[in-house]
Amino acid sequence: MFAEERRNKIIQFINAGQPVKVIELSSLFTVSEATIRRDLQELENLGLVQRTHGGAVSVQLGSELSFQDREVFLLNEKRDIAATAASMVNDGETILLDAGTTTREIARALCGRKLTVVTNSMDVAFVFAEEPDIEVLLLGGTWRKSINSLVGPLTNAMLKLFCFDKVFLAANAIDCTLGATTHHLAEAETKRAMLQAGKTTILVADHSKFDKKTFTQICSLDELSMIITDNGMNKDTLDIINNYTQVVIAESTTL
CATH class of the missing domain: 1.10.10.10 (Winged helix-like DNA-binding domain superfamily/Winged helix DNA-binding domain)
Structure with missing residues:
Protein backbone atom coordinates (compact mmCIF):
# COMPACT_ATOMS: atom_id res chain seq x y z
CA MET A 1 0.00 0.00 0.00
CA LEU A 61 -16.89 19.38 15.04
CA GLY A 62 -17.70 17.24 18.04
CA SER A 63 -14.53 15.20 18.45
CA GLU A 64 -13.60 15.56 22.11
CA LEU A 65 -10.33 14.18 23.40
CA SER A 66 -10.45 11.79 26.32
CA PHE A 67 -9.21 13.18 29.63
CA GLN A 68 -6.20 10.84 29.43
CA ASP A 69 -5.23 12.21 26.01
CA ARG A 70 -5.77 15.84 27.03
CA GLU A 71 -3.71 15.29 30.16
CA VAL A 72 -0.49 14.82 28.18
CA PHE A 73 -1.32 16.77 25.00
CA LEU A 74 0.88 19.93 24.84
CA LEU A 75 1.75 19.49 28.50
CA ASN A 76 4.74 21.86 28.45
CA GLU A 77 2.61 24.58 26.88
CA LYS A 78 -0.07 24.08 29.52
CA ARG A 79 2.52 24.39 32.27
CA ASP A 80 3.82 27.64 30.74
CA ILE A 81 0.26 29.00 30.67
CA ALA A 82 -0.30 27.84 34.25
CA ALA A 83 2.86 29.59 35.50
CA THR A 84 1.74 32.86 33.90
CA ALA A 85 -1.77 32.50 35.31
CA ALA A 86 -0.48 31.73 38.81
CA SER A 87 1.76 34.82 38.71
CA MET A 88 -1.38 36.96 38.36
CA VAL A 89 -2.94 35.62 41.57
CA ASN A 90 -2.31 37.56 44.79
CA ASP A 91 -2.17 35.93 48.21
CA GLY A 92 -5.48 36.23 50.03
CA GLU A 93 -7.59 36.27 46.90
CA THR A 94 -10.61 34.09 46.23
CA ILE A 95 -10.37 32.49 42.80
CA LEU A 96 -12.37 30.02 40.77
CA LEU A 97 -10.68 27.27 38.78
CA ASP A 98 -12.80 25.64 36.08
CA ALA A 99 -12.42 21.94 35.28
CA GLY A 100 -9.71 21.13 32.76
CA THR A 101 -6.16 19.93 32.31
CA THR A 102 -4.74 23.46 32.01
CA THR A 103 -6.59 24.68 35.10
CA ARG A 104 -5.29 21.65 36.98
CA GLU A 105 -1.77 22.78 36.07
CA ILE A 106 -2.67 26.22 37.46
CA ALA A 107 -3.68 24.51 40.71
CA ARG A 108 -0.30 22.79 40.88
CA ALA A 109 1.46 26.11 40.24
CA LEU A 110 -0.47 27.71 43.13
CA CYS A 111 0.60 25.17 45.76
CA GLY A 112 2.32 26.83 48.69
CA ARG A 113 0.25 30.01 48.43
CA LYS A 114 -2.40 31.38 50.80
CA LEU A 115 -5.71 31.47 48.94
CA THR A 116 -9.34 30.45 48.79
CA VAL A 117 -10.06 28.30 45.74
CA VAL A 118 -13.53 27.38 44.50
CA THR A 119 -13.80 24.73 41.80
CA ASN A 120 -16.20 22.36 40.09
CA SER A 121 -13.37 19.88 39.44
CA MET A 122 -12.62 17.03 41.81
CA ASP A 123 -9.20 16.69 40.19
CA VAL A 124 -8.36 20.34 40.86
CA ALA A 125 -9.59 20.09 44.45
CA PHE A 126 -7.44 17.01 45.06
CA VAL A 127 -4.29 18.93 44.05
CA PHE A 128 -4.71 20.97 47.25
CA ALA A 129 -5.25 18.00 49.59
CA GLU A 130 -1.96 18.64 51.43
CA GLU A 131 -2.09 22.45 51.29
CA PRO A 132 -2.94 23.85 54.77
CA ASP A 133 -3.08 27.49 53.62
CA ILE A 134 -5.40 26.94 50.66
CA GLU A 135 -9.05 26.73 51.59
CA VAL A 136 -11.02 24.74 49.01
CA LEU A 137 -14.73 24.87 48.27
CA LEU A 138 -15.96 22.19 45.89
CA LEU A 139 -19.14 23.12 44.04
CA GLY A 140 -22.00 20.61 43.98
CA GLY A 141 -23.93 19.46 40.94
CA THR A 142 -24.26 16.68 38.42
CA TRP A 143 -21.09 14.60 38.11
CA ARG A 144 -19.79 14.64 34.55
CA LYS A 145 -17.72 11.49 34.88
CA SER A 146 -15.68 11.80 31.69
CA ILE A 147 -13.84 14.86 33.03
CA ASN A 148 -14.55 14.50 36.77
CA SER A 149 -16.41 17.81 36.96
CA LEU A 150 -19.68 19.03 38.44
CA VAL A 151 -22.12 20.94 36.24
CA GLY A 152 -25.78 21.78 35.92
CA PRO A 153 -28.51 23.74 37.75
CA LEU A 154 -27.21 23.04 41.28
CA THR A 155 -23.71 24.18 40.31
CA ASN A 156 -25.09 27.29 38.64
CA ALA A 157 -27.22 28.15 41.68
CA MET A 158 -24.20 27.92 43.98
CA LEU A 159 -22.17 30.19 41.70
CA LYS A 160 -24.74 32.97 42.18
CA LEU A 161 -23.68 33.13 45.85
CA PHE A 162 -20.11 34.22 45.06
CA CYS A 163 -18.02 37.04 43.67
CA PHE A 164 -14.51 35.90 42.74
CA ASP A 165 -11.44 38.07 42.36
CA LYS A 166 -10.44 36.00 39.35
CA VAL A 167 -12.07 33.24 37.31
CA PHE A 168 -9.84 30.93 35.25
CA LEU A 169 -11.96 29.37 32.55
CA ALA A 170 -11.27 26.48 30.14
CA ALA A 171 -12.77 25.86 26.69
CA ASN A 172 -12.60 23.18 24.00
CA ALA A 173 -12.26 25.64 21.11
CA ILE A 174 -11.95 29.36 20.36
CA ASP A 175 -13.18 30.99 17.16
CA CYS A 176 -12.67 34.68 16.38
CA THR A 177 -16.35 35.13 15.45
CA LEU A 178 -18.21 32.65 17.66
CA GLY A 179 -15.96 33.00 20.72
CA ALA A 180 -15.21 30.27 23.25
CA THR A 181 -17.12 27.01 22.77
CA THR A 182 -17.48 23.59 24.36
CA HIS A 183 -18.92 20.19 23.46
CA HIS A 184 -21.45 19.93 26.29
CA LEU A 185 -24.57 22.08 26.76
CA ALA A 186 -24.82 21.84 30.55
CA GLU A 187 -21.10 22.52 30.84
CA ALA A 188 -21.47 25.67 28.72
CA GLU A 189 -24.24 26.94 31.00
CA THR A 190 -22.08 26.36 34.07
CA LYS A 191 -19.14 28.15 32.45
CA ARG A 192 -21.38 31.13 31.69
CA ALA A 193 -22.42 31.21 35.35
CA MET A 194 -18.73 31.21 36.29
CA LEU A 195 -18.07 34.23 34.09
CA GLN A 196 -20.91 36.16 35.67
CA ALA A 197 -19.43 35.54 39.13
CA GLY A 198 -15.95 36.94 38.38
CA LYS A 199 -14.48 40.44 38.69
CA THR A 200 -11.72 39.39 36.28
CA THR A 201 -12.38 36.56 33.83
CA ILE A 202 -9.41 34.82 32.22
CA LEU A 203 -9.61 32.13 29.56
CA VAL A 204 -6.65 29.74 29.55
CA ALA A 205 -6.10 27.75 26.34
CA ASP A 206 -3.15 26.30 24.44
CA HIS A 207 -2.68 27.22 20.77
CA SER A 208 -4.36 24.03 19.46
CA LYS A 209 -7.75 25.32 20.65
CA PHE A 210 -7.83 28.36 18.34
CA ASP A 211 -9.52 28.70 14.93
CA LYS A 212 -11.92 25.88 15.85
CA LYS A 213 -15.58 25.57 16.81
CA THR A 214 -17.44 23.01 18.86
CA PHE A 215 -21.09 22.45 19.72
CA THR A 216 -22.18 25.36 21.90
CA GLN A 217 -21.01 28.85 22.78
CA ILE A 218 -19.70 29.76 26.22
CA CYS A 219 -19.14 33.45 25.57
CA SER A 220 -17.99 35.96 23.00
CA LEU A 221 -14.36 37.07 23.18
CA ASP A 222 -15.21 40.60 24.31
CA GLU A 223 -16.84 39.18 27.46
CA LEU A 224 -13.42 38.03 28.67
CA SER A 225 -10.95 40.20 30.57
CA MET A 226 -8.01 38.29 29.11
CA ILE A 227 -6.82 35.16 27.30
CA ILE A 228 -3.59 33.41 28.28
CA THR A 229 -2.09 31.10 25.66
CA ASP A 230 1.32 29.81 24.53
CA ASN A 231 3.73 31.04 21.88
CA GLY A 232 2.49 28.57 19.27
CA MET A 233 -0.53 30.74 18.52
CA ASN A 234 -1.02 31.84 14.90
CA LYS A 235 -0.03 35.52 14.51
CA ASP A 236 -2.99 36.42 12.28
CA THR A 237 -5.39 34.93 14.82
CA LEU A 238 -3.60 36.77 17.62
CA ASP A 239 -4.00 40.10 15.81
CA ILE A 240 -7.73 39.53 15.33
CA ILE A 241 -8.41 38.44 18.92
CA ASN A 242 -6.49 41.43 20.29
CA ASN A 243 -9.29 43.56 18.84
CA TYR A 244 -11.72 41.90 21.26
CA THR A 245 -9.71 41.23 24.42
CA GLN A 246 -6.17 41.22 25.76
CA VAL A 247 -4.05 38.20 24.83
CA VAL A 248 -1.09 37.27 27.04
CA ILE A 249 1.51 34.92 25.58
CA ALA A 250 3.05 32.75 28.27
CA GLU A 251 6.82 32.67 28.28
CA SER A 252 8.21 29.26 27.40
CA THR A 253 10.22 27.55 30.14
CA THR A 254 11.12 24.56 27.97
CA LEU A 255 14.76 24.39 26.95
Whole structure:
Protein backbone atom coordinates (compact mmCIF):
# COMPACT_ATOMS: atom_id res chain seq x y z
CA MET A 1 0.00 0.00 0.00
CA PHE A 2 1.34 3.44 -0.98
CA ALA A 3 1.72 6.15 1.70
CA GLU A 4 -1.05 8.28 0.16
CA GLU A 5 -3.50 5.39 0.19
CA ARG A 6 -2.61 4.54 3.79
CA ARG A 7 -3.10 8.13 4.89
CA ASN A 8 -6.48 8.29 3.15
CA LYS A 9 -7.52 5.19 5.08
CA ILE A 10 -6.39 6.80 8.33
CA ILE A 11 -8.45 9.91 7.57
CA GLN A 12 -11.50 7.72 6.88
CA PHE A 13 -11.15 6.02 10.27
CA ILE A 14 -10.78 9.33 12.10
CA ASN A 15 -13.57 11.17 10.28
CA ALA A 16 -15.90 8.29 11.13
CA GLY A 17 -15.46 9.38 14.76
CA GLN A 18 -12.93 6.71 15.60
CA PRO A 19 -9.74 7.89 17.38
CA VAL A 20 -6.71 5.96 16.14
CA LYS A 21 -3.64 4.63 17.95
CA VAL A 22 -0.16 4.35 16.46
CA ILE A 23 0.34 0.78 17.64
CA GLU A 24 -2.99 -0.38 16.14
CA LEU A 25 -2.36 1.32 12.78
CA SER A 26 1.14 -0.14 12.65
CA SER A 27 -0.31 -3.62 13.00
CA LEU A 28 -3.19 -2.98 10.59
CA PHE A 29 -0.99 -1.66 7.76
CA THR A 30 2.06 -3.83 8.57
CA VAL A 31 4.43 -0.88 8.79
CA SER A 32 6.60 0.47 11.59
CA GLU A 33 5.26 2.74 14.31
CA ALA A 34 7.74 5.39 13.09
CA THR A 35 6.07 5.29 9.66
CA ILE A 36 2.63 5.80 11.22
CA ARG A 37 3.92 8.69 13.32
CA ARG A 38 5.22 10.33 10.13
CA ASP A 39 1.83 9.78 8.50
CA LEU A 40 0.03 11.40 11.43
CA GLN A 41 2.47 14.30 11.49
CA GLU A 42 1.92 14.92 7.79
CA LEU A 43 -1.86 14.79 8.23
CA GLU A 44 -1.67 17.19 11.16
CA ASN A 45 0.51 19.57 9.12
CA LEU A 46 -2.26 19.57 6.51
CA GLY A 47 -4.85 20.35 9.20
CA LEU A 48 -6.68 17.05 8.70
CA VAL A 49 -6.15 15.44 12.12
CA GLN A 50 -5.14 16.41 15.62
CA ARG A 51 -2.39 14.31 17.17
CA THR A 52 -2.72 12.99 20.69
CA HIS A 53 -0.49 10.97 22.98
CA GLY A 54 -0.07 7.72 21.04
CA GLY A 55 -2.45 8.48 18.20
CA ALA A 56 -4.77 11.06 16.62
CA VAL A 57 -8.36 12.28 16.54
CA SER A 58 -10.52 14.28 14.15
CA VAL A 59 -10.32 18.06 14.07
CA GLN A 60 -13.96 18.15 12.96
CA LEU A 61 -16.89 19.38 15.04
CA GLY A 62 -17.70 17.24 18.04
CA SER A 63 -14.53 15.20 18.45
CA GLU A 64 -13.60 15.56 22.11
CA LEU A 65 -10.33 14.18 23.40
CA SER A 66 -10.45 11.79 26.32
CA PHE A 67 -9.21 13.18 29.63
CA GLN A 68 -6.20 10.84 29.43
CA ASP A 69 -5.23 12.21 26.01
CA ARG A 70 -5.77 15.84 27.03
CA GLU A 71 -3.71 15.29 30.16
CA VAL A 72 -0.49 14.82 28.18
CA PHE A 73 -1.32 16.77 25.00
CA LEU A 74 0.88 19.93 24.84
CA LEU A 75 1.75 19.49 28.50
CA ASN A 76 4.74 21.86 28.45
CA GLU A 77 2.61 24.58 26.88
CA LYS A 78 -0.07 24.08 29.52
CA ARG A 79 2.52 24.39 32.27
CA ASP A 80 3.82 27.64 30.74
CA ILE A 81 0.26 29.00 30.67
CA ALA A 82 -0.30 27.84 34.25
CA ALA A 83 2.86 29.59 35.50
CA THR A 84 1.74 32.86 33.90
CA ALA A 85 -1.77 32.50 35.31
CA ALA A 86 -0.48 31.73 38.81
CA SER A 87 1.76 34.82 38.71
CA MET A 88 -1.38 36.96 38.36
CA VAL A 89 -2.94 35.62 41.57
CA ASN A 90 -2.31 37.56 44.79
CA ASP A 91 -2.17 35.93 48.21
CA GLY A 92 -5.48 36.23 50.03
CA GLU A 93 -7.59 36.27 46.90
CA THR A 94 -10.61 34.09 46.23
CA ILE A 95 -10.37 32.49 42.80
CA LEU A 96 -12.37 30.02 40.77
CA LEU A 97 -10.68 27.27 38.78
CA ASP A 98 -12.80 25.64 36.08
CA ALA A 99 -12.42 21.94 35.28
CA GLY A 100 -9.71 21.13 32.76
CA THR A 101 -6.16 19.93 32.31
CA THR A 102 -4.74 23.46 32.01
CA THR A 103 -6.59 24.68 35.10
CA ARG A 104 -5.29 21.65 36.98
CA GLU A 105 -1.77 22.78 36.07
CA ILE A 106 -2.67 26.22 37.46
CA ALA A 107 -3.68 24.51 40.71
CA ARG A 108 -0.30 22.79 40.88
CA ALA A 109 1.46 26.11 40.24
CA LEU A 110 -0.47 27.71 43.13
CA CYS A 111 0.60 25.17 45.76
CA GLY A 112 2.32 26.83 48.69
CA ARG A 113 0.25 30.01 48.43
CA LYS A 114 -2.40 31.38 50.80
CA LEU A 115 -5.71 31.47 48.94
CA THR A 116 -9.34 30.45 48.79
CA VAL A 117 -10.06 28.30 45.74
CA VAL A 118 -13.53 27.38 44.50
CA THR A 119 -13.80 24.73 41.80
CA ASN A 120 -16.20 22.36 40.09
CA SER A 121 -13.37 19.88 39.44
CA MET A 122 -12.62 17.03 41.81
CA ASP A 123 -9.20 16.69 40.19
CA VAL A 124 -8.36 20.34 40.86
CA ALA A 125 -9.59 20.09 44.45
CA PHE A 126 -7.44 17.01 45.06
CA VAL A 127 -4.29 18.93 44.05
CA PHE A 128 -4.71 20.97 47.25
CA ALA A 129 -5.25 18.00 49.59
CA GLU A 130 -1.96 18.64 51.43
CA GLU A 131 -2.09 22.45 51.29
CA PRO A 132 -2.94 23.85 54.77
CA ASP A 133 -3.08 27.49 53.62
CA ILE A 134 -5.40 26.94 50.66
CA GLU A 135 -9.05 26.73 51.59
CA VAL A 136 -11.02 24.74 49.01
CA LEU A 137 -14.73 24.87 48.27
CA LEU A 138 -15.96 22.19 45.89
CA LEU A 139 -19.14 23.12 44.04
CA GLY A 140 -22.00 20.61 43.98
CA GLY A 141 -23.93 19.46 40.94
CA THR A 142 -24.26 16.68 38.42
CA TRP A 143 -21.09 14.60 38.11
CA ARG A 144 -19.79 14.64 34.55
CA LYS A 145 -17.72 11.49 34.88
CA SER A 146 -15.68 11.80 31.69
CA ILE A 147 -13.84 14.86 33.03
CA ASN A 148 -14.55 14.50 36.77
CA SER A 149 -16.41 17.81 36.96
CA LEU A 150 -19.68 19.03 38.44
CA VAL A 151 -22.12 20.94 36.24
CA GLY A 152 -25.78 21.78 35.92
CA PRO A 153 -28.51 23.74 37.75
CA LEU A 154 -27.21 23.04 41.28
CA THR A 155 -23.71 24.18 40.31
CA ASN A 156 -25.09 27.29 38.64
CA ALA A 157 -27.22 28.15 41.68
CA MET A 158 -24.20 27.92 43.98
CA LEU A 159 -22.17 30.19 41.70
CA LYS A 160 -24.74 32.97 42.18
CA LEU A 161 -23.68 33.13 45.85
CA PHE A 162 -20.11 34.22 45.06
CA CYS A 163 -18.02 37.04 43.67
CA PHE A 164 -14.51 35.90 42.74
CA ASP A 165 -11.44 38.07 42.36
CA LYS A 166 -10.44 36.00 39.35
CA VAL A 167 -12.07 33.24 37.31
CA PHE A 168 -9.84 30.93 35.25
CA LEU A 169 -11.96 29.37 32.55
CA ALA A 170 -11.27 26.48 30.14
CA ALA A 171 -12.77 25.86 26.69
CA ASN A 172 -12.60 23.18 24.00
CA ALA A 173 -12.26 25.64 21.11
CA ILE A 174 -11.95 29.36 20.36
CA ASP A 175 -13.18 30.99 17.16
CA CYS A 176 -12.67 34.68 16.38
CA THR A 177 -16.35 35.13 15.45
CA LEU A 178 -18.21 32.65 17.66
CA GLY A 179 -15.96 33.00 20.72
CA ALA A 180 -15.21 30.27 23.25
CA THR A 181 -17.12 27.01 22.77
CA THR A 182 -17.48 23.59 24.36
CA HIS A 183 -18.92 20.19 23.46
CA HIS A 184 -21.45 19.93 26.29
CA LEU A 185 -24.57 22.08 26.76
CA ALA A 186 -24.82 21.84 30.55
CA GLU A 187 -21.10 22.52 30.84
CA ALA A 188 -21.47 25.67 28.72
CA GLU A 189 -24.24 26.94 31.00
CA THR A 190 -22.08 26.36 34.07
CA LYS A 191 -19.14 28.15 32.45
CA ARG A 192 -21.38 31.13 31.69
CA ALA A 193 -22.42 31.21 35.35
CA MET A 194 -18.73 31.21 36.29
CA LEU A 195 -18.07 34.23 34.09
CA GLN A 196 -20.91 36.16 35.67
CA ALA A 197 -19.43 35.54 39.13
CA GLY A 198 -15.95 36.94 38.38
CA LYS A 199 -14.48 40.44 38.69
CA THR A 200 -11.72 39.39 36.28
CA THR A 201 -12.38 36.56 33.83
CA ILE A 202 -9.41 34.82 32.22
CA LEU A 203 -9.61 32.13 29.56
CA VAL A 204 -6.65 29.74 29.55
CA ALA A 205 -6.10 27.75 26.34
CA ASP A 206 -3.15 26.30 24.44
CA HIS A 207 -2.68 27.22 20.77
CA SER A 208 -4.36 24.03 19.46
CA LYS A 209 -7.75 25.32 20.65
CA PHE A 210 -7.83 28.36 18.34
CA ASP A 211 -9.52 28.70 14.93
CA LYS A 212 -11.92 25.88 15.85
CA LYS A 213 -15.58 25.57 16.81
CA THR A 214 -17.44 23.01 18.86
CA PHE A 215 -21.09 22.45 19.72
CA THR A 216 -22.18 25.36 21.90
CA GLN A 217 -21.01 28.85 22.78
CA ILE A 218 -19.70 29.76 26.22
CA CYS A 219 -19.14 33.45 25.57
CA SER A 220 -17.99 35.96 23.00
CA LEU A 221 -14.36 37.07 23.18
CA ASP A 222 -15.21 40.60 24.31
CA GLU A 223 -16.84 39.18 27.46
CA LEU A 224 -13.42 38.03 28.67
CA SER A 225 -10.95 40.20 30.57
CA MET A 226 -8.01 38.29 29.11
CA ILE A 227 -6.82 35.16 27.30
CA ILE A 228 -3.59 33.41 28.28
CA THR A 229 -2.09 31.10 25.66
CA ASP A 230 1.32 29.81 24.53
CA ASN A 231 3.73 31.04 21.88
CA GLY A 232 2.49 28.57 19.27
CA MET A 233 -0.53 30.74 18.52
CA ASN A 234 -1.02 31.84 14.90
CA LYS A 235 -0.03 35.52 14.51
CA ASP A 236 -2.99 36.42 12.28
CA THR A 237 -5.39 34.93 14.82
CA LEU A 238 -3.60 36.77 17.62
CA ASP A 239 -4.00 40.10 15.81
CA ILE A 240 -7.73 39.53 15.33
CA ILE A 241 -8.41 38.44 18.92
CA ASN A 242 -6.49 41.43 20.29
CA ASN A 243 -9.29 43.56 18.84
CA TYR A 244 -11.72 41.90 21.26
CA THR A 245 -9.71 41.23 24.42
CA GLN A 246 -6.17 41.22 25.76
CA VAL A 247 -4.05 38.20 24.83
CA VAL A 248 -1.09 37.27 27.04
CA ILE A 249 1.51 34.92 25.58
CA ALA A 250 3.05 32.75 28.27
CA GLU A 251 6.82 32.67 28.28
CA SER A 252 8.21 29.26 27.40
CA THR A 253 10.22 27.55 30.14
CA THR A 254 11.12 24.56 27.97
CA LEU A 255 14.76 24.39 26.95
